[in-house]
Amino acid sequence: MTARTRLLDTSVAQAMSTLSAAAKRGLGDPALAELVVIRASQLNHCAFCLDMHLRIAREHGVPERQLDLLAAWEEAEGVFDERERAALALTEAMTVLTGGTSQAFGSGGGFVPDAVYESAPKHFDDTELAHLIGLVVAINNWNRVMVSRRVPPGGHTP
Template identity: 50%
Template sequence: MRVDYRKLFPHGVGAMLRLEQAVAGSGLEPELLELVRIRASQINGCAYCLAMHHRDARGRGEHQTRLDVVAAWREAQEVFTPRERAALAWCEALTELPRAGAPDGDYEPVSSAFTPEETAALTFAIVAINGWNRLAVGLRTPVTSLDGLDLPTTPSTPADPA
């Protein structure tokens, strides 16, 4: 780890945790929030957050196939509800904000599937996971520091093709 932000700036971590608590109390479905966190973490290449949120989603009973295809949710629309698809599209738009610019085409399904209060909470959830991703990727939080993962003790090497 480049800098242990958890120890060196606990007030910042505390502020992020309070934001997470506010989102958790918003009434949004925890399963939907995990899908959004996974999708943002995929886009941002955050191994730590991917491992954490896959673990948490499985712990909530999420089906492995849905987790396997969340990166290609547009091609696997039949396994996601319209509400989940709207949230995933909004997540992608906000995570890729410089490129995407949060287009109306991504906002309209959100405004149809979510109340204004839920839309605000969902947007804060996306802001939060993008912040965590930047901390974990930028400061190199090691996946192996995450408790409760079923990690191999040593990375496997590819079999000899000969």
């Protein structure tokens, strides 16, 4: 293990783990949580997180068809329900903060388009939405740590 691949200081890693666990618990749907973290990890090119969360998603019963088509969820009509699509649109908007657009919901100004953000409360109550946002924040943090430290896939042990 090189200096780059060593994990964060224990207190930082523990804080990030606590946020991740709390966000997943509060969202209340482990399969949806895994779709969200996998999609963010795809966008961030985090092989470590993809490897780990694809395994977890399968354990939670996420259908292979959803995992296969997740990268093209906007085009995969009938594969993802409206709640999943709203969560994925918000995940993409929060993860890629440069364009401010989403094919599924169009542009709405700013980095997270109004249409994307306003769609989420139609499918999530205030508590679930807060936890969804927390989950996207958490996985983006983890992706950035693992990618910047070049942590290879396969190192996660449940």
